[in-house]
Amino acid sequence: MAKIIGGLTTSHIPAVGNAIANEMYDDPYWKPFFDGYPPVWEWLDKHKPDVAINIYNDHGLGFFLDKMPTFAIGAAHEYVNEDEGWGIPQLPPFPGDAKLSWHIIEGMVAREFDITSCQELPVDHGFTVPMQLFWRGAHANPDMPRAIPISANTVQHPIPTLKRALDFGKALRKSIESYPEDIKVVILGTGGLSHQLDGERAGFINREFDTYCMEKIIDDPEELTKITRMELVEKAGAQGTEFLMWMMMRGALGDNVKALHKNYHIPISNTGAGTMLLECEGVD
Amino acid sequence: MELQDLDHHVHIEGTTIFDGEMAMKGYALNKMCFSFNKAVARDAYLADPEAYMEKFGLNEDQKQACRDKNVLAMIAAGGNIYYLAKFAGIFKLSVQDVGAQQTGMTTEEFKEKLLRQGD
Numbered sequence: 001m002a003k004i005i006g007g008l009t010t011s012h013i014p015a016v017g018n019a020i021a022n023e024m025y026d027d028p029y030w031k032p033f034f035d036g037y038p039p040v041w042e043w044l045d046k047h048k049p050d051v052a053i054n055i056y057n058d059h060g061l062g063f064f065l066d067k068m069p070t071f072a073i074g075a076a077h078e079y080v081n082e083d084e085g086w087g088i089p090q091l092p093p094f095p096g097d098a099k100l101s102w103h104i105i106e107g108m109v110a111r112e113f114d115i116t117s118c119q120e121l122p123v124d125h126g127f128t129v130p131m132q133l134f135w136r137g138a139h140a141n142p143d144m145p146r147a148i149p150i151s152a153n154t155v156q157h158p159i160p161t162l163k164r165a166l167d168f169g170k171a172l173r174k175s176i177e178s179y180p181e182d183i184k185v186v187i188l189g190t191g192g193l194s195h196q197l198d199g200e201r202a203g204f205i206n207r208e209f210d211t212y213c214m215e216k217i218i219d220d221p222e223e224l225t226k227i228t229r230m231e232l233v234e235k236a237g238a239q240g241t242e243f244l245m246w247m248m249m250r251g252a253l254g255d256n257v258k259a260l261h262k263n264y265h266i267p268i269s270n271t272g273a274g275t276m277l278l279e280c281e282g283v284d
Numbered sequence: 285m286e287l288q289d290l291d292h293h294v295h296i297e298g299t300t301i302f303d304g305e306m307a308m309k310g311y312a313l314n315k316m317c318f319s320f321n322k323a324v325a326r327d328a329y330l331a332d333p334e335a336y337m338e339k340f341g342l343n344e345d346q347k348q349a350c351r352d353k354n355v356l357a358m359i360a361a362g363g364n365i366y367y368l369a370k371f372a373g374i375f376k377l378s379v380q381d382v383g384a385q386q387t388g389m390t391t392e393e394f395k396e397k398l399l400r401q402g403d
Contacts, residue, residue: 015379060366064318065307085320086373155366157303158292198365199356201298202383203394205401230294230301238299238365266402270379 002100002179005047005186005283007249007257008040011273012056012129012190017088020132036263036275037133043260043277044134044143049186051097052134052145053104053172053252055245056126056190057154059084062118068156069116071168073108074123074149075101082122091128092139097146100179104148107175113168123149130190145186152248154191154241162232163225165244169251176252189249191242193264195271198238203270209235210264210272213243218259218278221250256281302364310362313350316340317367326374353377355386 016033024030061084063069078093105117127149128138135144150172153159160168169187176185193210196202213236216224224247232241250257261277287308293301300306307314316337319325329336337347349357353375358368372382384394 060318060364060370061321065311065314065364083321083323084373085322085326085370087376155302155364156307157301196299197369197379197382198359198386199298199300200386201296202386203397205398207401230296233299233301234294234296238301267398270383270398272401 002176002181002183002185004173004176004252004254004280005049005184006043006277006279007187007189007253008130008134008278009189009246009249009274009276010130010133011192011268011271011275012126013269013271013273014084014086014088014125014129015269016129016133017125020129021089030268032265033268033273036265039261040134040275040277041136043279044186047184047186047283048143049145050183051100051185052131052147052188053150053176053185054127054130054147054188054190055150055152055248056123056130056188057242057245058151059124059126060155061124062121062151063153063155065156068153069151070153070160071113072116072118072121072151073101073105074121075105075117075119076121079121079123079127079147079149081124081128084124088125091132094123094128094131094147097148100183101148103179104172104175107178108171111171111174113171121149121151126151126190130188134188150248152244154239154244157229159229159241160244161225161229162227162244162247165247166221166225166251169248169253172248173252173254187249187252189246191245192236192240193243193272193274194236194240196237196239197270201237204237205266205270205272206235206237206240207264207266207272210274213246214262214264214274214276217246217250217276218257221247250278253278253280300359306362306364308362310346310364312341312343313346313358313361313363314367316342317363317371320370320374329374355382
């Protein structure tokens, strides 16, 4: 049976894509951020997951306001990284796992999450930057797993509640664990943490709130569901609502996790950047 | 009763909640900006901005905000930052340039403000 071995979180800031392209790992600005990844690489090297469920939010490449799915799941054999309009280098397509995708889609709808299935889904930096951060060299890395993108709407309100995001993850866990093949699955929760790009409050970052979220998400994610969506906008910034992806990831990990590593750094671009490695119970 | 009279949100200083009302207001502007994912569209805008804006049916407020490259005015006219970022990309404006413009700072001052929050 499929086994979820852990969860990885990271910010997915576009500037990181450029920093990787330019190999700025030791640059004084970037070093405190990139230094957060080697412990994750070691863990991935040890466990070598077959599939990564990449939970991200599309930023206006895969979806437009004409039709805006609240939750969308990729069901393609591969995912193309298209031009986003502002010059991050494009990467080759990412191999998917359509069979597992449809199993998950069946499972989610059976559990009353009425998702949008996507046989074509151009993926943007929200998906590609984490793949590059966790699997150095991305396509050149023989260990890069097959990937299934799941996107939640944070472009347009109403966005999902934190409780709904956590519950989505719980249903996702059941939908994956019922897959009959013996594969190892890792769940990525990407985006955040606090940032705001728009308005007179642009540049808002909230270390205290980010720190609280990174602590609570380990052992008490239910407590975080008390945060209302408007409170999330207020405390995390307008785009800090991407924390919903972390909640979805956390729901998929089961009740008990071990936090093996975390890193937090301000600022990367306009953002408080957080990285975590959470291992599921019963994995060594 | 108008859509804006249905109160779904709280007021957060310096922040526009991009909801259904804003999504309807800004639809043409955002649709144009969404087209800028493609290089051919970016080139077409640069070649003749007025014709390109007309093609997408922008209203006068939206057109003027684009002519002025005024991000706060674009947001007031219904622009969504994720799509506006693609407009900014045409002119090679970074998110720090955009942040600086909205907060009345130079880009260097804005970057300094971001760095200070890490202290």
